Amino acid sequence: MRGIERQLGVELFRRQPRGLDLTETGAALLPHAQAMRDSLQSLRLAAEGRSERLAGTVRITASVMSARYHLPPIIARIRTLEPEIAIDLVPTDQTENLHYREADIAVRMYRPEQLDLVLRHLGDLEMGVYAARDYLDRRGRPDTVEALWQSDLVGLDRRDMMLRAMRDMGLPATRDWFSTRCDDFVTGYELVVSGCGIGVLQCNIADRDPRLERLLPGLRLPGLPVYLTVHEAMRRTPRIARVRELLEDGLSPLFS
Known part of the structure; x- marks a missing residue:
């Protein structure tokens, strides 16, 4: 200095x-x-971006839920097929800046606005309403939308995305509707599993959990979009292009 x-x-x-x-x-x-x-x-x-080597490190950032539940088997397959490519996985619900190489590839649950990014919308994850079976055995199973919203709800604390989605459905939702609140999605999932109340979860994860039961399966909720993004300057770098291809291939069954 x-x-x-x-x-x-x-x-x-x-x-x-x-x-x-x-x-x-x-x-x-x-x-x-x-x-x-x-x-x-x-x-x-x-x-x-001019590097021609199919080797080196690729840094992937993804939401905490995706990093926990979706990506580990995909990364295991990448490592099997391309053993010379090392993977750094950054689980975060904050925005990592691809321009400053905080990550090479991002798996994001919203549409990025940065102009120099190449993005692909992979699809929308189905969302549903779930609760722990023992909670429902104890408190009863709401069989109408009105009864559902009058139950113990698990939701977000300071983030307003769930409130906005509920209001878009015509519900006068407020933060006080949620009796248990947490902004970490993995912890929120475990709060529902532990019987704190009813929550909105990803169907591809919750349907595989025998501790959970889906309520009102006919209730249509907004899907959760998934975008695969990479910086324009790095898109043709062989190792990054290869990992991006394998990520897309591995994530695609979530939308079938």
């Missing part, structure tokens, strides 16, 4: 008790520094 200041002949940072603050000059130069950073990153992506 001091070396850069000497080269430029200006003071960029001022020491404060709590750390460093940008000077007025530093603040004025910050957009240029950020533009240089972005240009260098684009250059690096373009260079890596």
